[in-house]
Ligand SMILES: Nc1ccn([C@@H]2O[C@H](COP(=O)(O)OP(=O)(O)OP(=O)(O)O)[C@@H](O)[C@H]2O)c(=O)n1
């Protein structure tokens with residue numbers, strides 16, 4: 484028996500309220516796994532014998548996110564808790580949701596439909612663990628093993644194949660032999676998955692502390708042919724040698740393109756249906772890497788790198804060029820720049836127009852400002868109005 488602490492203590496009143504209404508309720512899934520591994524706990528999920536409508540009538544603050552699949556969100560003290568009714572599940576023929584769910588009264592059947600033994604753990608309000616499939620032993624042995632027949636688990640939801648790889652990357656665990664066999668047999672089903680679900684797993688895989696292990700499995704189990712973009716990526720083996728964790732899809736896209744330039748960023752973005760934001764971020768990082776390859780680290784590079792991309796840039800450089808750069812040094816260099824944005828330039832378009840009253844307005848003003856911006860950033864002209872004007876006098880705009 485484990486005394487409940489932290490996030491479980493916070494959620495305890497939900498379990499109590501459900502039980503007071505005559506139903507069973509347990510903490511379940513990833514939160515128990517992470518708790519027993521003493522890792523930071525993500526979301527707390529609750530499994531219950533109460534039907535979604537019953538949960539809706541018990542609590543006031545309920546969001547009906549997936550009633551047909553048995554899931555509602557109960558909001559308590561500003562935290563969302565997924566509360567799911569004990570259920571069995573069928574195949575996911577739309578590859579997003581099970582075709583049917585059947586509610587059951589016993590937690591045993593609910594745990595039996597879950598993906599891996601380490602995720603099929605539940606805990607009651609006294610901190611007693613319910614472990615019907617040897618999940619705790621597998622946590623100790625550091626093994627990822629499907630609950631029951633792996634072929635069935637993977638056919639129900641082929642995303643579980645990528646989840647297995649992702650957990651090995653996050654936890655450094657090894658896949659059980661039977662699970663490996665089932666993955667090999669069922670891997671072609673990955674093709675039918677919605678790409679958005681795939682990229683969520685890929686992002687988590689690349690952020691794992693043991694990403695090299697995860698990618699080695701991806702390679703050895705020959706999963707790449709079934710994954711958009713990876714199916715065209717032939718540099719996986721060399722990638723595995725140097726890979727370290729990265730923390731966004733944009734970084735992954737930039738790395739793939741840098742390692743294999745015939746895979747265009749725009750193409751990856753399209754195949755993976757990425758957001759515009761991810762596309763922009765990947766392009767920006769890629770420009771910075773290309774600039775670095777030509778010029779190394781200088782003022783212009785750190786000027787162009789937005790503060791929130793500096794860490795990502797440092798990570799990509801250390802993977803691609805092995806020479807790890809001091810991220811602290813990048814921040815220092817950025818701090819010491821004469822200007823940080825073009826608004827800080829001590830001259831503007833009006834000042835320039837005043838200097839040339841007879842010249843017509845046009846793109847030349849913007850071009851001149853860009854030249855000045857660059858010269859100030861690299862330290863060729865001080866950022867002082869008189870000096871900037873002086874420079875312009877000696878380098879007047881060419882009249883067209
Ligand atoms: N395809 C899936 C997805 C989830 N689950 C079950 O639902 C639980 C919660 O799912 P989710 O939050 O997606 O995964 P976690 O294991 O909690 O991992 P994470 O740390 O990423 O949240 C899992 O532990 C597992 O028992 C499953 O059996 N099959």
Ligand SMILES: [Mg+2]
Pocket residue numbers: 512513514525526528
């Ligand atoms: Mg979770």
